[in-house]
Amino acid sequence: MKWFNVLFILVVLQATNVFAATEILTFDSDELRNRYTELTFQFRCPKCQNQNVADSNAPISLDIRQKTYEMLHQGYSDQEIVDFMVDRYTEFVIYKPQMSIVTIWLWIVPAVLLISGLIILLTLTRRRVSAEEATLSEDEALRLKALMEDKS
């Protein structure tokens, strides 16, 4: 084996070493594993900027992952686990906002904007259509008709 092959393998192995920093977990069922993946993906790391808990190596993210894992195996529902985290780390810790009086606007405003946009679009097109119809006077209509008949 040539020396650069050895070097290449060493570099690749080194890389796998670096990215295998997360813990290895065994799940009782695939359903639990999927819920775990989804939950940790939605939790936001309180210590790091713009990283979710699944992606982060901060000690606090490790704790949140561990707690999620434990609670899933103790039979808690997703909502109960989310509430548990929010109780301790506030709404900051979740990327997917919970429906409340404060956050209801996140659903209302886009719908309102979409509907008002549609209304504006409709009125604008209607106005243009009626305006174009109005520009053709009776004389012009006759001339147009004559021209068309001429052609054919």
Place this chain on the structure above:
Amino acid sequence: MKLKPLLVLPLVSVLVLFTIFGYVLVRGIDPRAVPSALTGDSLPDFKLSNLDDGKQFITRSDIVGQPMLVNIWATWCGSCKYEHPVLNSLAATGVRIIGINYKDERNLALKWLSEYADPYEVNVFDPNGDLGFDLGVTGAPETFFVDSNGQVHYRYQGPITDTIWQTQLKAIFDEMV
């Protein structure tokens, strides 16, 4: 040219967004700041061993009674070392400080306290960070301002310095006393 109100709408909405973002930028809102769920709430229950004596347990009712600072610290935490002399001087002026030794090793923590002096009335040993989790701790150091009823008034993240104590935190503590 007659200005159509509907054509001005995009410009207006962009200006509004610009104002909002500009305001946030100028105000300098810290994106790192995590709100504390515990502020305004009661200190959670716990039962953990005393750092000095592994056989003795400390509960919430053992420490609640007088206004205090609950300080999360660890020997692995660099800024705790930086904060330590400030805590020492605060304790000397009569501020009651309860320590929570967070995710640490007992012998290292005891060595630290004997080397750098001990500002804590008592130290709760929390090797797994269980109490820390219930407090919503994201890292060390963190300090909770707890009144005589066990209500948390304020949470400060990061090392307390003399300046920060004098300018911000002292007023919060004095309000509880």
